[in-house]
Amino acid sequence: MLRTEKLLQYFSMKHQGYKIKVVAVDNVDLSLFKGESLGLVGESGSGKTTFAKTILGLLKAKGGRVFFNEEEISRLTWRQMRKAREKMQMVFQNPHSSLNPRMTIGTIIGRPLRLYGKTRGKSQTLERVKELLKVVGLSPHDFTKYPHEFSGGQKQRIGIARALAPDPEFICLDEPTSALDVSVQAQIVNLLNRLAREFGVTYLFITHDLALVGHVSDRIAVMYGGKVVEVAKTRELFENGLHPYTKSLLAAVPRLDPGARRRFDDAEEVKSLRLPTITKFGEVEGNLGCRFSPRCGVAEAGCREIDPELVEIGGGHQVACLKFGAK
Amino acid sequence: MNPNEKILELRDLKLNFYTGKGIARILDGVDLSLKRGEILGLIGESGSGKTVTSLTILNLLPQPPAIIESGTIRFGTVDLLKLSSRELLKIRGARIGMIFQEPATALDPFATIGGQIAGVMSLHGERSSIDRKAVRRRILELLETVDMPRPSAMVSAYPHELSGGMQQRAMIARVLACDPEIIIADEPTSSLDVTTQKRLMDLFKRLREKGNISSCLFITHSFGIVAELCDTVAVMYAGRIVESAPVEVLFAEAYHPYTKALMRAVPDINRLDSKLEAIEGAMPSTLTPPSGCRFHPRCPKRLKRCSVEKPGLVPVGEDHLVACYLYEG
Numbered sequence: 159m160l161r162t163e164k165l166l167q168y169f170s171m172k173h174q175g176y177k178i179k180v181v182a183v184d185n186v187d188l189s190l191f192k193g194e195s196l197g198l199v200g201e202s203g204s205g206k207t208t209f210a211k212t213i214l215g216l217l218k219a220k221g222g223r224v225f226f227n228e229e230e231i232s233r234l235t236w237r238q239m240r241k242a243r244e245k246m247q248m249v250f251q252n253p254h255s256s257l258n259p260r261m262t263i264g265t266i267i268g269r270p271l272r273l274y275g276k277t278r279g280k281s282q283t284l285e286r287v288k289e290l291l292k293v294v295g296l297s298p299h300d301f302t303k304y305p306h307e308f309s310g311g312q313k314q315r316i317g318i319a320r321a322l323a324p325d326p327e328f329i330c331l332d333e334p335t336s337a338l339d340v341s342v343q344a345q346i347v348n349l350l351n352r353l354a355r356e357f358g359v360t361y362l363f364i365t366h367d368l369a370l371v372g373h374v375s376d377r378i379a380v381m382y383g384g385k386v387v388e389v390a391k392t393r394e395l396f397e398n399g400l401h402p403y404t405k406s407l408l409a410a411v412p413r414l415d416p417g418a419r420r421r422f423d424d425a426e427e428v429k430s431l432r433l434p435t436i437t438k439f440g441e442v443e444g445n446l447g448c449r450f451s452p453r454c455g456v457a458e459a460g461c462r463e464i465d466p467e468l469v470e471i472g473g474g475h476q477v478a479c480l481k482f483g484a485k
Numbered sequence: 486m487n488p489n490e491k492i493l494e495l496r497d498l499k500l501n502f503y504t505g506k507g508i509a510r511i512l513d514g515v516d517l518s519l520k521r522g523e524i525l526g527l528i529g530e531s532g533s534g535k536t537v538t539s540l541t542i543l544n545l546l547p548q549p550p551a552i553i554e555s556g557t558i559r560f561g562t563v564d565l566l567k568l569s570s571r572e573l574l575k576i577r578g579a580r581i582g583m584i585f586q587e588p589a590t591a592l593d594p595f596a597t598i599g600g601q602i603a604g605v606m607s608l609h610g611e612r613s614s615i616d617r618k619a620v621r622r623r624i625l626e627l628l629e630t631v632d633m634p635r636p637s638a639m640v641s642a643y644p645h646e647l648s649g650g651m652q653q654r655a656m657i658a659r660v661l662a663c664d665p666e667i668i669i670a671d672e673p674t675s676s677l678d679v680t681t682q683k684r685l686m687d688l689f690k691r692l693r694e695k696g697n698i699s700s701c702l703f704i705t706h707s708f709g710i711v712a713e714l715c716d717t718v719a720v721m722y723a724g725r726i727v728e729s730a731p732v733e734v735l736f737a738e739a740y741h742p743y744t745k746a747l748m749r750a751v752p753d754i755n756r757l758d759s760k761l762e763a764i765e766g767a768m769p770s771t772l773t774p775p776s777g778c779r780f781h782p783r784c785p786k787r788l789k790r791c792s793v794e795k796p797g798l799v800p801v802g803e804d805h806l807v808a809c810y811l812y813e814g
Binding site for chain 2: 201202309311312339340341342343344345347348366367368369370372373392393396406407408409410411412413414
């Protein structure tokens with residue numbers, strides 16, 4: 159349903175008198191299939207949010223293309239994008255700042271309905287708003303309330319209701335639960351899973367929380383330094399994650415079982431994780447090879463020269479690492 | 486020295502915030518004890534009062550608007566709440582140290598890392614500030630202890646030049662400088678990436694094994710961290726401790742309905758197939774808290790008593806305390 163081809167996004171900045179380009183999304187090829195939930199996992203700075211904003215057209219891509227239902231949307235004008243937006247929606251990370259505080263939630267949810275001609279007239283719109291509130295587990299009588307009258311978890315539900323209003327085929331959720339407590343997070347996750355089953359929506363679920371993504375996604379893509387380094391079905395990734403970065407992410411997730419309390423000499427890649435070269439500004443110097451090589455415990459000579467491509471190794475499992483056949 | 490000796494004990498601590506909207510009853514009778522040499526995990530969601538508890542121990546909350554209404558905080562033989570500010574100054578940093586969640590704001594942006602550590606040392610008379618060489622040696626030693634890369638370069642670095650993980654290491658080095666008896670760590674890894682978090686957790690474990698850290702109150706919202714690092718755990722909800730037990734005991738069988746519900750709501754990598762169980766409702770308001778047990782409106786097992794009176798912590802096993810009428814008499 160959604161496909162990117164060599165998607166490139168960078169930001170030009172001035173740094174100490176020099177003009178530099180910070181590449182946030184580095185020639186990314188990623189596909190999303192209809193009806194699936196794809197988890198996009200990465201730590202801060204990996205480029206995942208920038209990627210999401212670029213595919214949705216909130217940022218104009220500097221290179222590469224984005225296809226939605228095989229139609230290229232990356233070259234569309236803002237106006238033309240509007241039509242595409244009906245089918246592609248987004249839920250943001252911070253529930254407290256993504257709702258207009260000066261509108262009632264009836265208006266917030268009603269707007270997209272009117273905009274995309276889903277309903278005509280006040281009463282029809284109101285009916286649909288009430289339905290949507292029920293769908294996300296809120297009281298239909300709350301439509302007169304303002305965002306500040308709700309808790310974080312409820313606000314996030316409103317954001318989801320707003321995203322559902324135009325009957326989208328695709329919803330991108332950028333860290334939708336990081337600002338929420340664990341108990342509320344579970345409510346939202348269950349809601350999303352239910353909606354996926356009932357309405358057949360396709361999700362792109364962005365998060366840094368590996369354990370969470372395991373509960374919501376069918377497939378997972380791991381991002382590091384602006385590149386996708388591994389893609390696999392969820393089970394497969396957890397049981398058979400191959401990329402050294404994936405392995406270190408998996409090893410880093412604290413386990414709930416104290417019986418399995420690990421000593422600090424762990425999986426090989428984690429133990430020998432070398433700290434990145436510290437420049438004056440604590441940033442890793444860019445290199446021509448694999449982005450992860452400065453930190454990789456099993457890097458070889460070739461790794462610093464060649465930037466590995468994503469290679470399919472079977473069953474939809476792709477890895478970008480010289481050790482697994484990338485060139 | 487009794488190995489089971491309690492080095493820090495909070496008894497029935499009550500604290501309110503006096504706000505424009507009314508009185509927010511943040512701490513509603515906190516009972517907590519830390520044994521010598523133990524790492525106690527204080528776990529709770531945001532709004533539970535865990536950070537306020539830690540700040541109250543060292544009297545870091547401005548009073549007003551925060552007012553400690555009642556209770557005691559016993560440290561050794563003294564009640565910290567009865568000390569003068571001058572006496573507290575001698576304890577803060579020197580005998581009870583604290584590391585915070587956001588290293589970028591807890592470190593002085595105007596001082597170099599070396600300068601900050603030296604500052605703490607001279608404040609508590611740890612080393613004579615005239616003996617520069619000894620101070621520098623000690624600073625380097627501390628930076629090496631916390632696995633800081635290129636320690637000699639870091640001595641003259643400013644906090645903003647460091648990554649989050651490195652800033653946190655600097656903060657740990659600073660807190661270790663005076664060799665405090667207790668370290669309070671308030672979510673020290675929450676603002677960090679998960680791989681950095683892992684490295685820092687490994688550091689904590691190593692410091693523990695080497696003896697740099699002995700008694701520690703570790704505040705977190707993550708059961709995973711508790712499982713990996715802590716000896717005992719206390720679960721906090723809406724200003725009260727609802728359950729406390731040794732870690733293995735709690736994970737084997739939690740008693741309090743909130744603890745159970747919380748553990749089932751946490752996504753666990755080892756249980757990907759099980760559904761996340763949500764807890765209905767939301768955290769209660771501190772301005773108009775529920776009567777009786779503050780969890781009762783959300784509790785699937787509530788009894789009539791629960792809305793009338795607050796249950797106290799009662800033992801249900803060795804070192805295992807629960808505040809719930811399901812287990813009382």
